Each structure stands twice: as C-alpha cells, then as structure tokens.
Amino acid sequence: MLISIIIPSYNVEDYIEACVHSAFAQTWPEKEVICIDNNSSDGTWQKLQQLKQQYPNLIIDKELKPGAPAARNKGLSHSRGQWVQFLDADDLLLPTKIEHQVQLAGLNPESSFIAGACIKRDLKGKETNHLPRHDNPLKSLFITQLGNTCSNLWNRTFLEQINGWNESLKSSQEADLMFRLLQVNDRVIFDDEPLTIIRERPSGQISQTNPKEKWKRYYNKRLEMIRWIEQHRPELYAREKDFFMDNLFGILKIIGDEDISAATHLYRQHLKGRYTPSPSQTHSTRPYLLLYKMLGFRGAEICRRWQNRLLGR
Structure with a gap:
C-alpha cells in the first residue's frame, strides 16, 4: 500500500533537511515524498533542490497561494497514496511511524483517519508525550485531543470526499479538517504510540501571532x-x-x-x-x-x- 508523505515548506531552510531525512528513513517501503514550497523568502527552495539530488524520487513543486492548507492541497494533487501523511517541515517522524500506523489501518481500512500520539519538544529540548483521548471522536476533537496534522494518518478516500483542506482559514484548519471528516465518517482509530516529534520553533508559528x-x-x-x-x-x-x-x-x-x-x-x-x-x-x-x-x-x-x-x- 502506497503512502504519500506531503511536506508544506515555508522559510524552513534550517529544518527541512532533517524533516525530509525522517520521511525517507521510514521503514515502510511503499512511500512517496512530496515537498511544496510556499513562497519562501529564505533558502528553502534551494535546499529542496539539493535534497532532490540526494533523493531522486523526491517530488518538489511550488504553491503561490499563501498558507499551509493550500500547499498541502497542492501536494495532495501530486500524490497517489491510499493513505496520506501530512508532515510540517519543522517536525520529524520516527522510523517506524508509518509502518506502525499502516498496520493499524489494515485492521479498519474504512476509518477516516488514525488519531495518533506525538512527542512535543520545546526550545530547551524537553519532550512531553501527548496522547489522543479515547472517547467519542467529536468530544476528543472539541478539546483538541484527537491527534494532530502530523501525528495522524489520513484516509485519502475521505480527504477527497471533503475536498481536502479549507484554504480560506487563517487558523483552526486542523480542527476544521477533522470536523468535516467526522461529519461524513466518524470511524477513527486511536493510536497511543508516540512516533511523531513536534518541534517548537522560536518564530513562525500561528500560535505566536495574534x-x-x-x-x-x-x-x-x-x-x-x-x-x-x-x-x-x-x-x-x-x-x-x-x-x-x-x-x-x-x-x-x-x-x-x-x-x-x-x-x-x-x-x-x-x-x-x-x-x-x-x-x-x-x-x-x-x-x-x-x-x-x-x-x-x-x-x-x-x-x-x-x-x-x-x-x-
């Protein structure tokens, strides 16, 4: 089963290399990695071109409409995988992340997504595990405990059914995506194995602006x-x-x-x-x-x- 790893990239020249390495280091063999540059003003695009020389199968492209949702949708249009891994360019996957979740998906292939655990790493390097709340998915989502963009694995069938990410939203895009998915299919797999690292950044995060x-x-x-x-x-x-x-x-x-x-x-x-x-x-x-x-x-x-x-x- 092919898994598509889609990485939106905006001014992440200091992060993108480790992120792409973690994607290609996945133990699951059937994967494609797609990086979409989203109007970066630093050396991100040049980094992506260098990484393509190292990984010839890496797909790179640009999206001019600003915002991660637009970049993710552009990546989705390039992708062929039955399940989709969205990965922010400043975050990392541990090597068995996708293999582990593919096995879970095989047990319930009609689920709309897997709600995964993650490791949050702050600027000082302190790590904290965050687990999804095993409850009615609508309740878990309401209190932001239904995994996140990068810790989850997404069923392409239902992503296409809801037309992907809402590109008009400035925040709460993740909650909006999950809410629309739950409206058409509220079957969710809960995964307590923290195999995604969410890295805090000193700047550029929406939570730090307005x-x-x-x-x-x-x-x-x-x-x-x-x-x-x-x-x-x-x-x-x-x-x-x-x-x-x-x-x-x-x-x-x-x-x-x-x-x-x-x-x-x-x-x-x-x-x-x-x-x-x-x-x-x-x-x-x-x-x-x-x-x-x-x-x-x-x-x-x-x-x-x-x-x-x-x-x-």
Whole structure:
C-alpha cells in the first residue's frame, strides 16, 4: 500500500533537511515524498533542490497561494497514496511511524483517519508525550485531543470526499479538517504510540501571532461543532451537553484574558440565559462561581483579571 508523505515548506531552510531525512528513513517501503514550497523568502527552495539530488524520487513543486492548507492541497494533487501523511517541515517522524500506523489501518481500512500520539519538544529540548483521548471522536476533537496534522494518518478516500483542506482559514484548519471528516465518517482509530516529534520553533508559528483572533476562531469553530452535534447527533448532545458548554465557557475565559469586551459580547450572544457553569469544571474555582452568581460573567472576569495581576500572573 502506497503512502504519500506531503511536506508544506515555508522559510524552513534550517529544518527541512532533517524533516525530509525522517520521511525517507521510514521503514515502510511503499512511500512517496512530496515537498511544496510556499513562497519562501529564505533558502528553502534551494535546499529542496539539493535534497532532490540526494533523493531522486523526491517530488518538489511550488504553491503561490499563501498558507499551509493550500500547499498541502497542492501536494495532495501530486500524490497517489491510499493513505496520506501530512508532515510540517519543522517536525520529524520516527522510523517506524508509518509502518506502525499502516498496520493499524489494515485492521479498519474504512476509518477516516488514525488519531495518533506525538512527542512535543520545546526550545530547551524537553519532550512531553501527548496522547489522543479515547472517547467519542467529536468530544476528543472539541478539546483538541484527537491527534494532530502530523501525528495522524489520513484516509485519502475521505480527504477527497471533503475536498481536502479549507484554504480560506487563517487558523483552526486542523480542527476544521477533522470536523468535516467526522461529519461524513466518524470511524477513527486511536493510536497511543508516540512516533511523531513536534518541534517548537522560536518564530513562525500561528500560535505566536495574534492570539486574540486565533482564540476567537477557535471558539467559533467549537460553536459550529455544538450546533452541528445538536442537529445531527441529538443523543450525543443530550448526554454530553454540559461537557460541550463547560468547555465552550472555558474558551470564553481565555478570550477574556485578552479582550474582556469581545468575551462579554460572545457570552451575551451565545450563552447568557442558556447556560450556568457547573461546579465540576476544572477551569472555574468555587470562589469564581460565587462571583459569577453575584456579578455575572463580565464582573467575575474583571475580578479574576485583577486577581491575576495582583499575583503577577
């Protein structure tokens, strides 16, 4: 079974060589590696040309439309594999990653994707394992515990069915892709073997740019999920409504740290009168819930912000 490894590349001249080496070092023999340069202004394209001399089977091309989703879709158009490995150029695959997941895929070939574990390596070299949450996939996705772009392995049949990545999104692309896949096929394989290394970079990551807007998009995507689940999976919604709403409320508190006015607006628009925080939440202490009961969302958030400032947080 052929596996396509697709690597979008933007200003990664210091990372791309190790990434491509890790792709070709895979023990699974039936693979193709495709690198798409996405308007790099450094020496990334020259590195790719050098790597093609080392690996003649390496496929390289350029995508002018900015954004990793467009580069991934371009790579997908070049690919022939039945299953697809998307690999960010600053990340690495351990040698048995694909072979291990191909074996899992063979046990359930009609799954839309494999939700894989990963190793996150920070700038100091500290490594932490992150495992997918074995639960209803929609619940796991809602709290960002359904693997990630690089740790997962994707069934081409269903990627084509949803027309690949949404190129218009500035963030939450990964969640959007998985959500659309789950809408057409919610069969997912959970894989707890961490064989992907996600390397932190000092710059160039979306999480480090405009966090306020990122969290708003994150919130809106979860709100979209809730509305779809309520309509199309009513039994799940009725059983897990508190889970979804509690976590949505937690996202609003994160937005409130950056922009109290925006968080208050979203709260009034979607939650006021429809939701009361439960004592079982991990992100709301009993004193906070008391303040919420007395002062409402905005008042409780203002008190929490002042408390954090006094404590130097």
